[in-house]
Amino acid sequence: xxxxxxxxxxxxxxSPVHRLPPHCKIAAALCxxxxxxxxxxxxxxxxxxxxxxxxxxxxxxxxxxGFVLRRLVIEIPFVAFALLMPFLVPGERTEWLGISLSVPGxxxxxxxxxKGTLGVATSVLLASTTELRSLLLGLQRxxxxxxxxxxxxxxIRYGDVITDEMRRMSIARRSRGFEARGVRHWxxxxxxxxxxxxxSYERGERVHLAMVSRGYTGTMPVIDEVTASRAQWAxxxxxxxxxxxxxxxxxxx
Amino acid sequence: MTSLPPxxxxxxxxxxxxxxxxxxxxxxxLFxxxxTVERGERVGLLGPNGAGKTTLxxxxxxxxxxxxxxxxxxGLPVGKQHMAEIRRKVGIVFQxxxxxxxxxxxxxxxxxxxxxxxxxxxxxxxxxxxALDLVGMTEYLDRPPHHLSFGQRRRVAVATVLAMEPxxxxxxxxxxxxxxxxxxxxxxxLRSLDVTVLMVTHDLPYALELCxxxxxxxxxxxxxxxxxxxxxxxxxxMHAHRLELPFGFDPRxxxxxx
Numbered sequence: 001x002x003x004x005x006x007x008x009x010x011x012x013x014x015s016p017v018h019r020l021p022p023h024c025k026i027a028a029a030l031c032x033x034x035x036x037x038x039x040x041x042x043x044x045x046x047x048x049x050x051x052x053x054x055x056x057x058x059x060x061x062x063x064x065x066g067f068v069l070r071r072l073v074i075e076i077p078f079v080a081f082a083l084l085m086p087f088l089v090p091g092e093r094t095e096w097l098g099i100s101l102s103v104p105g106x107x108x109x110x111x112x113x114x115k116g117t118l119g120v121a122t123s124v125l126l127a128s129t130t131e132l133r134s135l136l137l138g139l140q141r142x143x144x145x146x147x148x149x150x151x152x153x154x155x156i157r158y159g160d161v162i163t164d165e166m167r168r169m170s171i172a173r174r175s176r177g178f179e180a181r182g183v184r185h186w187x188x189x190x191x192x193x194x195x196x197x198x199x200s201y202e203r204g205e206r207v208h209l210a211m212v213s214r215g216y217t218g219t220m221p222v223i224d225e226v227t228a229s230r231a232q233w234a235x236x237x238x239x240x241x242x243x244x245x246x247x248x249x250x251x252x253x
Numbered sequence: 254m255t256s257l258p259p260x261x262x263x264x265x266x267x268x269x270x271x272x273x274x275x276x277x278x279x280x281x282x283l284f285x286x287x288x289t290v291e292r293g294e295r296v297g298l299l300g301p302n303g304a305g306k307t308t309l310x311x312x313x314x315x316x317x318x319x320x321x322x323x324x325x326x327x328g329l330p331v332g333k334q335h336m337a338e339i340r341r342k343v344g345i346v347f348q349x350x351x352x353x354x355x356x357x358x359x360x361x362x363x364x365x366x367x368x369x370x371x372x373x374x375x376x377x378x379x380x381x382x383x384a385l386d387l388v389g390m391t392e393y394l395d396r397p398p399h400h401l402s403f404g405q406r407r408r409v410a411v412a413t414v415l416a417m418e419p420x421x422x423x424x425x426x427x428x429x430x431x432x433x434x435x436x437x438x439x440x441x442x443l444r445s446l447d448v449t450v451l452m453v454t455h456d457l458p459y460a461l462e463l464c465x466x467x468x469x470x471x472x473x474x475x476x477x478x479x480x481x482x483x484x485x486x487x488x489x490x491m492h493a494h495r496l497e498l499p500f501g502f503d504p505r506x507x508x509x510x511x
Contacts, residue, residue: 133357153357160399161351206352213314213347214366214417215340221368223361223377 009071009127016235017061017129021228022138024236029126031240035247036118041111043250047118053242054121061129071124075116082112132156137226146219153220154207162200169196264328266292266421266449267313273473274308274320282308283320284473290421292327295443295450297460297467297481301495305473306453310423313451314343327420341370344414348426350406354398359390359409362398366417384416385409388442404435408442421449428456457485457498461507469494482507 017025032053039046058068089105130138133156140149169192180189208216228236267290275281282305290296300306311317312324315331324331326342347353356362363381372380385391388408398406407427414422427443428436436459443450443463454460460467460481467481471494477484484490485504491497498504 136357154355157355157357157397157399203352206347206349207355209311209316210345210347210353211355211365212316213340213343213345214413215337215369216365217337217369221365222373223364223368225374 009124010131011063011067011128013062013129015061015129017057017125020129020236021141021226021232022130022134023141023226024138024228024232025126025130026135026138026142028236028239029122031237032243033119033122035240035243036122037115039115039247039250041107041114043253044110046246046250047114049246050118050243051121053239053246054118054125057125057239061125063125063128067128068121068124071128072117072120075120078112078116082109082116085109085112134226137224140220140222141226150220158200158203158207161203162196165199166192166196263292264325265289266294266327267451268323268325268328269309269312270323270325272309272312272320272322272324274312274317276308282473283312285322286470286473286475288468288475288478290449290451292420292449293447294466295452295464297464298451298453298470299455299457299460299467299484299494299496300470301455304470304494306470307425309470310345310425310453313421313423314340314345337370341366341417342420343423344417344419344421345423346407346410346414346425346427348429350403350410351399353410353413354406357397358394359385359396359398359401360394362409363413363416366413370417380416380418384412387415387446388412389438402435404431404438407431407435407439411439411442415446415448419448421451422446424450424452424454426454426456427452428454428459455496457496457504458502458507461485461504469496471495 036047036050039050055065058065085108086101086105089102089108091102091104093100094103094106095101127135133153136149136153136156139152140146173188173192178185178188180186267288269286269288272283272286273281274283286305286309298306298309308317312320313326313331315324315333315336318331326339329335329338329342331339354362356365360381363384364377367377367380381394382391385394388411390405390408390412393401393405393409398409401409411422411424411427424443427439431439440459440463443452450464452460452464464481466479467484468475469477469484469490476494477490482504485498
């Protein structure tokens with residue numbers, strides 16, 4: 001599936017991971033995250049192994065580590081929250097460099113950091129090896145409610161159109177000498193947002209009209225059938241299954 | 254009136270009789286429209302803003318209904334029982350291609366209509382290719398529509414409708430926002446198609462170029478029906494219905510092929 005334009009998260013490539021059918025990848029990523037989340041936080045070594053597994057996937061997908069690490073920046077708000085926990089959570093205290101920290105808080109912070117980072121890294125890998133469009137096909141194939149898939153695909157199609165409209169409105173504002181400075185101008189911006197909303201709503205009606213005119217009756221017709229062979233499923237399942245083994249060890253040891 | 258061959262056994266592509274319609278808010282847009290378009294004809298539907306052109310168009314595939322009168326497409330009455338068939342037979346190309354092209358890629362968009370009608374696999378792929386070939390856009394198959402130029406998007410919009418192999422192609426302001434080259438390219442494409450065309454426009458030279466016959470819709474009725482050249486060359490008629498030719502344009506000086 002080659003489109004001239006890809007979204008920013010996608011990293012073009014021809015690796016075996018790129019070639020996997022999208023629904024296999026989505027299922028594998030979801031299962032992996034579930035396994036990671038259900039691992040006891042005390043099994044610190046298990047999270048190291050998970051990170052190694054993801055590293056192996058990244059290597060197979062030929063996604064450089066720097067790329068994944070840069071994308072991990074999105075996690076920062078959660079990190080900030082996790083870093084507060086040792087100070088705020090009540091319970092047994094311990095001293096570290098003269099600062100009093102709560103032990104359950106430290107474990108809580110570690111839990112969020114480790115599981116969160118692994119989860120985000122998994123999503124980053126999924127997004128960088130799967131095009132947005134095939135991601136949608138995969139979700140459709142996994143029997144996600146069709147309405148949700150349709151809404152998502154319209155967001156992709158019309159995101160640019162609406163951004164463009166927004167840009168034109170901003171140019172029109174500035175051409176008439178308006179520069180947004182401070183609270184006093186928020187009213188104007190709010191009115192622009194309202195106008196944009198109404199325009200988008202009207203466009204939605206026109207798009208619906210065009211769809212109905214071409215025989216739309218509430219469900220999207222299947223245009224691209226995505227199928228996966230047993231081997232492809234097995235290849236995709238390698239990640240969650242090895243993670244499951246690690247997880248089980250973590251519970252028993 | 255028209256100098257067409259006598260109607261053969263084939264039913265007309267479009268047969269509108271006594272169509273009247275008032276919007277729910279009470280505004281009446283159509284007051285008894287009669288219009289017949291024979292198979293293979295290219296007819297211009299001219300009229301000032303607010304004449305009811307769009308209202309008429311939306312009746313042709315049953316999006317609007319409930320007023321008086323009947324519409325038949327290739328002998329099939331427009332109504333609830335044949336709606337899917339009617340929507341396939343009447344291909345409407347809307348004015349803004351961004352409304353018409355709603356799928357992530359050109360290929361999927363062109364495939365939407367035939368796929369909704371149940372076509373799959375190889376057959377669907379062939380339909381898409383043929384339609385895109387007709388408008389010369391095959392090489393843009395996998396492009397997202399918003400990365401095409403406006404003229405290209407309009408051509409793809411035409412292809413999305415051609416893929417349904419319609420009985421009649423209805424174009425709403427096909428020349429709007431096109432630069433002269435795109436305008437000429439679209440005219441060449443429309444001329445090359447073997448399909449009945451109803452072209453809604455107030456671009457009068459474009460109607461003259463493409464449509465041997467035109468009708469004027471004014472205040473909800475068909476006010477005139479005849480050779481496009483004759484209509485445009487009648488200054489009183491034109492003035493009465495708020496139609497104006499571009500500066501310096503003389504319809505009598507133009508020799509039309511048709």
